Amino acid sequence: MYLIDWNESVLEASIGGRVTLAEARVFVDEVMRELTQHPVTPTSFILDYSSAVKVDPGVLEAFHVLTGYARVRGSARNVVVPRDESELQALVTLNLQEVLEGQQEYRLAS
Numbered sequence: 001m002y003l004i005d006w007n008e009s010v011l012e013a014s015i016g017g018r019v020t021l022a023e024a025r026v027f028v029d030e031v032m033r034e035l036t037q038h039p040v041t042p043t044s045f046i047l048d049y050s051s052a053v054k055v056d057p058g059v060l061e062a063f064h065v066l067t068g069y070a071r072v073r074g075s076a077r078n079v080v081v082p083r084d085e086s087e088l089q090a091l092v093t094l095n096l097q098e099v100l101e102g103q104q105e106y107r108l109a110s
Helices: 021-037 059-072 085-094 096-100
Strands: 002-007 010-015 017-019 044-048 052-055 077-081 104-106
Touching: 002 021, 010 021, 017 021, 021 059, 044 059, 059 077, 085 096, 085 104, 096 104
Parallel strands: 010 044, 017 052, 044 077, 077 104
Antiparallel strands: 002 010
């Protein structure tokens, strides 16, 4: 189950439940289509998968491609909301340069 919604010039995309690689690919394709076809250039892109119960292998790589595509389509800042603190720490470590430059932000769901 997923939701894609524009809030002014911010594109928010959320996915939850058990996320298979096949579902992630459909989700990524839909978000990319939205980024390509919408007349507004996003100032920010929010990817929230904090409500995902299980994430299959390959899904996080697909999400990484999606955030890169959002940046190419004009997003000045990507915000990723992972499932837990250990995942947050791993993502910050992997993308430290983007975090330091303010292009990428990771936060836990409130």
